[in-house]
Amino acid sequence: EVKLVESGGGVVQPGGSLRLSCTGSGITFNNFWMSWIRQAPGKGLEWVAKMKEEGSEKYYGESVKGRFTISRDNAENSVHLEMNSLRAEDTAIYYCRVVVSTTDFDYWGLGTLVTVSS
Amino acid sequence: SYELTQPSSVSVFPGQTARITCSGDILSKKYARWFQQKPGQAPVLMIYKDTERPSGIPERFSGSSSETTVTLTISGAQVEDEADYYCYSAGDNIWVFGGGTQLTVL
Numbered sequence: 001e002v003k004l005v006e007s008g009g010g011v012v013q014p015g016g017s018l019r020l021s022c023t024g025s026g027i028t029f030n031n032f033w034m035s036w037i038r039q040a041p042g043k044g045l046e047w048v049a050k051m052k053e054e055g056s057e058k059y060y061g062e063s064v065k066g067r068f069t070i071s072r073d074n075a076e077n078s079v080h081l082e083m084n085s086l087r088a089e090d091t092a093i094y095y096c097r098v099v100v101s102t103t104d105f106d107y108w109g110l111g112t113l114v115t116v117s118s
Numbered sequence: 119s120y121e122l123t124q125p126s127s128v129s130v131f132p133g134q135t136a137r138i139t140c141s142g143d144i145l146s147k148k149y150a151r152w153f154q155q156k157p158g159q160a161p162v163l164m165i166y167k168d169t170e171r172p173s174g175i176p177e178r179f180s181g182s183s184s185e186t187t188v189t190l191t192i193s194g195a196q197v198e199d200e201a202d203y204y205c206y207s208a209g210d211n212i213w214v215f216g217g218g219t220q221l222t223v224l
Contacts, residue, residue, distance in 0.1 A: 035213070045153075045204055059211045095160060096162035101208065102149060104172035108160040114223065 002026040002035075002110075004096045009065045010116030012086055018117070020081040020110060020117045030054065030074035030098065038092035048094070049081060062065030086116045120144040122205050122216035129222040136192040138219045139223040141206030143186055151206045152181060154199075155218075161204065165190060195223050 010018040022034070049060045049070040058070055067098035069082040079096060093111040100106075123140040123173045140150060142148055149168050155163035162196055165181035168188055178193045205216040209223045 037213075037215075043208075044202075044218040045155075045215040047215065050213065060210075067167050072131050073155060104170065106151070106163040106166065106172075110160055 002098070003093065004098065004107055004109035006094060006096050006109045006112035009094065009114045011115045011117060012098045013118050014087060014116055016086050018081065018086065018114060020094055020112060020114070021078055022080070023076070023078045024096075024098065025077065027077075027098065027107075029072065029079070032098050034072055034079040035097045035099070036070065037071070037080075037095045037097055037108075038090075038114075039095070040083070040092040041087070042103045046092075057110075086114075088116050090098075090114060091116045120209050120214045121206070122207060122214055124177055124205060124216040124219045127220045127222065129224060130192075130195050131224050133194050135152045136195045136199070136221055136223075138190045138192075138203050138205075138221065139187055140161060140189070140216045141187045142207065142214070142216075143207055144207050144214065145183065145188055146186045148207045149165065150181070152179075152182065152188075153204045153206060156167070156201045156203045164203075172209075182186060194222075195221070197223050199223055 004026045006022045006116040012018050049050045051058045051070045067085045072079040096109040121179050152165040155161045166182040169181045180191045182189045203219045
């Protein structure tokens with residue numbers, strides 16, 4: 001069974017930094033693109049970042065470019081999201097996701113809550 | 119940039135057919151997925167590759183596609199189908215979600 005577990009969320013002041021982690025089981029991480037998606041309170045889903053299997057390609061949503069960095073440690077079956085210069089509008093539940101295009105292989109973690117507030 | 123447009127809300131009575139549309143130029147070139155999300159839960163995949171249903175998803179859920187619009191149909195909607203529904207598609211280097219549709223089964 002595939003399981004993804006996010007951690008690292010919490011309360012941070014505007015302008016601050018936070019590092020999220022996602023650890024997976026039931027899959028071999030280095031076979032998959034990994035990604036982060038977020039959902040602000042009462043709002044819809046927003047793609048944040050994704051990263052290729054071996055890390056050679058990374059892509060970001062427009063709202064986080066230049067501030068967030070995705071990384072991974074395949075040996076540890078984990079993916080991370082380094083978030084800098086945080087803003088109030090970054091407040092959201094952050095989900096880790098693994099998906100294989102054109103298949104039903106599509107798994108999400110339960111999410112971790114990030115609150116940016118003074 | 120790509121955008122996917124959904125109605126903000128749809129309401130049906132139990133047993134009726136609910137249809138939720140999703141429109142966007144990317145859909146003429148790329149497949150769509152549909153997710154169901156209930157309060158406090160992570161999204162669940164309901165339809166992929168426009169029309170395919172994962173195992174374990176009830177047969178009353180189906181997907182269709184035409185040009186730049188995909189549609190999620192729930193035939194004989196049940197009270198437990200009340201949730202938010204999101205369409206999604208993937209471009210070459212970006213992913214995009216629709217704004218979500220709140221389905222109410224009265």
